[in-house]
Amino acid sequence: ITSTNVSLSCISEMRDKLRKWREENYRNSEQIVDVGEELLNEHASKLGDDIWIIYEQVMIAALDCSRDDLAWSCLQELKRQFPDSHRVKRLAGMRLEALERYEDANKLYDSILQDDPTNTAARKRKISILRAQGKSSEAIRELNEYLEQFVGDQEAWHELSELYINEHDYAKAAFCLEELMMTNPHNHLYCEQYAEVKYTQGGLENLELARKYFAQALKLNNRNMRALFGLYMSASHIAASPKVSAKVKKDNMKYGAWAASQISRAYQMAGRGKKENKCSVKAVEEMLESMQITMS
Amino acid sequence: MAHLLLDSSIRLWVVLPIVFITFFVGVLRHYVTQLIHNEKKVDLQQVSDSQVLLHSRILRENGKYLPKQSFAMRKHYFNNPETGFFKKVKRKVIPKNPMTDTSMLTDMMKGNLTNVLPMILIGGWINWAFSGFVTTKVPFPLTLRFKPMLQRGIELISLDASWVSSASWYFLNVFGLRSMYTLILGQDNGADQSRIMQSQMTGAAMAMSPDPNKAFKSEWEALEIVEHKWALENVEEELVCQDLNFRGLFS
Numbered sequence: 006i007t008s009t010n011v012s013l014s015c016i017s018e019m020r021d022k023l024r025k026w027r028e029e030n031y032r033n034s035e036q037i038v039d040v041g042e043e044l045l046n047e048h049a050s051k052l053g054d055d056i057w058i059i060y061e062q063v064m065i066a067a068l069d070c071s072r073d074d075l076a077w078s079c080l081q082e083l084k085r086q087f088p089d090s091h092r093v094k095r096l097a098g099m100r101l102e103a104l105e106r107y108e109d110a111n112k113l114y115d116s117i118l119q120d121d122p123t124n125t126a127a128r129k130r131k132i133s134i135l136r137a138q139g140k141s142s143e144a145i146r147e148l149n150e151y152l153e154q155f156v157g158d159q160e161a162w163h164e165l166s167e168l169y170i171n172e173h174d175y176a177k178a179a180f181c182l183e184e185l186m187m188t189n190p191h192n193h194l195y196c197e198q199y200a201e202v203k204y205t206q207g208g209l210e211n212l213e214l215a216r217k218y219f220a221q222a223l224k225l226n227n228r229n230m231r232a233l234f235g236l237y238m239s240a241s242h243i244a245a246s247p248k249v250s251a252k253v254k255k256d257n258m259k260y261g262a263w264a265a266s267q268i269s270r271a272y273q274m275a276g277r278g279k280k281e282n283k284c285s286v287k288a289v290e291e292m293l294e295s296m297q298i299t300m301s
Numbered sequence: 302m303a304h305l306l307l308d309s310s311i312r313l314w315v316v317l318p319i320v321f322i323t324f325f326v327g328v329l330r331h332y333v334t335q336l337i338h339n340e341k342k343v344d345l346q347q348v349s350d351s352q353v354l355l356h357s358r359i360l361r362e363n364g365k366y367l368p369k370q371s372f373a374m375r376k377h378y379f380n381n382p383e384t385g386f387f388k389k390v391k392r393k394v395i396p397k398n399p400m401t402d403t404s405m406l407t408d409m410m411k412g413n414l415t416n417v418l419p420m421i422l423i424g425g426w427i428n429w430a431f432s433g434f435v436t437t438k439v440p441f442p443l444t445l446r447f448k449p450m451l452q453r454g455i456e457l458i459s460l461d462a463s464w465v466s467s468a469s470w471y472f473l474n475v476f477g478l479r480s481m482y483t484l485i486l487g488q489d490n491g492a493d494q495s496r497i498m499q500s501q502m503t504g505a506a507m508a509m510s511p512d513p514n515k516a517f518k519s520e521w522e523a524l525e526i527v528e529h530k531w532a533l534e535n536v537e538e539e540l541v542c543q544d545l546n547f548r549g550l551f552s
Contacts, residue, residue: 122345154345157352183371188359190366214368220536221366227545256537263541270544275551 016051019044020059027062034069037062042075057086064096068103076100091117095126107134125155132164141168159188166198175206193225197232204239209246215239216260230271237264238296265293305464307435315431315467322427323474326419327482334415350513353386357520365532372529380524387521424471428453431467438463 019040026037041063049056064079080100083093094117101110111134117127128151135144148165152158166181182199189195200218203211216239222232240261244254272289357379364372379386432453443451443462451465 123348154349155352156349156356180371183367186366187363190363217533217536220540221533223545224536224540228547228550230550233545260537260541267545271547271550274547277551 013051016044016048020052020055023059023062027058032069034066037066038070038072038075041066045079057083061092061096065099068099071103073100073104076103091121091124091127095130098127098130102130102134102137107138110134125151125158129161136168141172144168145172157188159185166202170202175202178202179206191225193222193229193232196222196225197229197235200232200235200239204235209243209248212239212243212246216243216257220260230268233264233267233271237261237268237293240264241296268293305435305438307437311434311436315434315436316470319427319431319436319467319471320474320478322423323471324478324481326423327475327478328485330415330419331482334411347513350516354513354516354520357387357524361524361527364527365530367529369529369531376524376527380521385521387517387524420475424468427471428466428468434466435460435464436467436470437465439465 022040023037023044025031026033031037041059044052044059045056045063052059060079060083064076064083067073067075067079077100080093080096083090083096087093094113098110098113098117101107101113111131114127114131117124132144132147132151135141135147145165145168148161148168152161152165155161162181162184166178166185169175169178169181179199179202182195182202185192185195186199196218200215200222203218204215216236219232219235219239222229223236226232240257243249244257244261249257269286269289273286276285360372360375360379364375367375377385380388382388435452438461441463445462447462448460451462451469452460453466453468
């Protein structure tokens with residue numbers, strides 16, 4: 006039972022936490038529900054105009070945690086305050102989706118789109134419904150149509166790349182990731198994902214591209230361990246291939262060796278001051294050796 | 302240069318009231334604008350077109366991060382002589398005549414009503430109510446040309462042009478309080494007159510939409526001349542010449 010004498014600083018702390026989670030798009034729904042529920046039940050009067058956006062945030066988090074009671078009460082408050090809002094309608098649709106009433110949700114979204122054909126949120130929810138129902142090829146088709154009209158929607162490009170990867174259509178997934186890299190050239194994660202797709206596609210040219218983009222990801226963020234391992238793997242892979250010239254082989258072995266030394270360095274730094282350091286260093290060396298691609 | 306000593310009651314009863322009047326009228330204008338403002342209906346085609354143009358521009362600027370082939374493929378999609386997007390797509394353009402287009406006309410009228418009219422009314426009232434005396438002195442010297450403009454109602458030939466009447470003080474306030482409005486009413490507020498005047502001057506800049514064909518053509522030309530210079534040419538060499546910085550990875 007929370008006392009109603011919670012200090013004002015505590016309330017503002019909770020508000021700041023919620024705001025940070027909202028602005029940085031965290032998906033820690035359980036925490037949001039905990040903090041938000043307390044804030045809304047006990048201190049609703051002190052929140053001012055913030056309360057509506059907090060209702061929205063807590064409602065979505067509640068849907069994530071299957072708390073339909075909380076979601077319903079938030080939705081009622083929002084409906085009462087904003088009776089004709091498309092934004093609130095979309096939230097109502099999301100609740101129907103959470104209850105797996107996809108037909109009703111689709112009808113709701115269609116009504117929004119009739120009113121406002123440029124409403125991107127409703128279109129994206131319809132695509133999510135297709136995805137939830139497992140109809141990936143239809144979802145892919147709809148998403149492609151959506152992207153033809155809204156070429157700049159990065160969230161959508163990322164979603165499409167995921168769908169293609171699940172369908173093992175790596176060439177198209179690479180295309181989507183290229184779009185993302187182009188619009189966010191300083192984001193090391195897109196470079197790394199692109200490199201991974203290229204590596205998966207295989208073939209000498211793709212491996213070279215993969216190595217380049219792993220290196221770029223590392224350049225953008227020195228601490229991306231996945232990219233470091235990727236660099237090691239792609240460099241060793243190319244070096245072990247019989248079709249390459251001697252110079253290329255030498256270069257790639259150099260890159261691979263460098264990557265291996267950086268990996269060992271990282272593990273050494275991680276184990277500093279711990280007793281098991283010597284054993285883990287040896288384990289890393291063995292791991293690197295076992296990952297060597299041997300010609301088969 | 303004459304050093305005049307002004308009655309301190311001028312400060313109390315003229316300078317400050319004008320500031321307050323200007324400020325509150327501005328706030329009032331902001332709310333009135335909000336009340337009679339109607340939502341602009343966005344056309345799907347326009348949104349789509351503007352995004353395509355943005356996409357092409359990004360391709361030009363950041364294409365160097367993509368592999369050569371991907372860049373070529375995209376450039377081809379836009380600029381191919383037969384099937385390129387910019388060549389093929391021609392939008393039907395209905396030139397919007399500002400005199401006959403009703404929606405634009407009402408918008409213009411509303412703009413005039415809420416901004417120009419109050420300014421004229423209040424300027425005139427202040428000129429009538431607070432006339433016949435010098436209000437304040439601008440801190441920099443002005444030439445004699447400014448005298449008739451800034452010293453309405455004060456018929457002194459020998460008076461320095463830096464001494465101004467209350468009407469000029471009023472106009473000074475209108476522009477000066479702009480940042481105060483931003484502080485109190487938030488960005489994009491209806492009381493910001495200079496912003497509105499700017500948009501009236503650049504007038505047809507809003508009308509980028511009525512002529513997407515021209516925009517497409519200029520984008521096509523810009524894209525044609527772009528060459529692909531791969532930024533990743535030497536990325537590995539640059540990377541391996543020094544150790545990685547793991548600071549912050551292990552806490």
